[in-house]
Amino acid sequence: MAYSVGFYNPRFTSNLFDELERKFFDRFNGSEEASFVPPVDVKESADRYEVDIDLPGMKENEVDIDLNNQVLTISARKETEEEKQGDTKWLVHERNVRSYTRRFTLPPDTDPAKIAAHFENGVLSVFIPRKNETKSCKIPITLWTDEKQITE
Numbered sequence: 001m002a003y004s005v006g007f008y009n010p011r012f013t014s015n016l017f018d019e020l021e022r023k024f025f026d027r028f029n030g031s032e033e034a035s036f037v038p039p040v041d042v043k044e045s046a047d048r049y050e051v052d053i054d055l056p057g058m059k060e061n062e063v064d065i066d067l068n069n070q071v072l073t074i075s076a077r078k079e080t081e082e083e084k085q086g087d088t089k090w091l092v093h094e095r096n097v098r099s100y101t102r103r104f105t106l107p108p109d110t111d112p113a114k115i116a117a118h119f120e121n122g123v124l125s126v127f128i129p130r131k132n133e134t135k136s137c138k139i140p141i142t143l144w145t146d147e148k149q150i151t152e
Contacts, residue, residue: 037100038053038054038055038056038100039053039054040053041053046130047129047130048127048128048129048130049106049107049110049127049128049130050125050127050128051074051104051124051125051126051128052123052124052126053102053124053126054122054123055076055119055123055124056122058076058078058122060119062077062078063075063076063119063124064076065117065126067106067112070106070108070110071103071105071106072103072104072105072106072115072126072128073101073102073103073104074100074101074103074104074124074126075100075102076098076099077097077098077099077100078097078098078099080097106128109130109131109133110128110129110130110131111128111129111130111131114129115127115128115129
């Protein structure tokens with residue numbers, strides 16, 4: 001049986017247009033926190049799914065991964081330190097806070113207890129093992145007589 005990893009699920013936002021506005025226009029309206037949309041690759045093999053996300057400049061402790069009701073949530077938040085050096089002042093300061101959240105609805109053939117993640121060189125890799133599916137088998141049909149039903 002073939003499954004796929006779901007990416008956009010409308011239950012997580014009230015309106016698609018609100019979500020687009022939040023993703024693309026927040027940084028222009030004076031918001032101190034800008035969300036960014038890093039590229040994501042999802043691979044599938046016979047034994048697992050793999051999600052790779054580019055999170056440049058992030059550290060492992062700034063990334064959070066949660067699983068709740070087959071929904072895998074990956075979020076990251078980076079805050080830069082305000083450095084004050086004498087009379088120096090910021091003329092442009094766009095990198096102060098960045099945040100990211102992405103949700104993936106996992107297919108039913110995943111094994112949540114064995115999900116693992118690895119973070120190296122700004123790339124987060126999440127490994128989602130697949131369950132061994134039960135193989136189909138032939139079920140024999142037996143004819144019962146009234147006597148057999150009573151005795152068994």
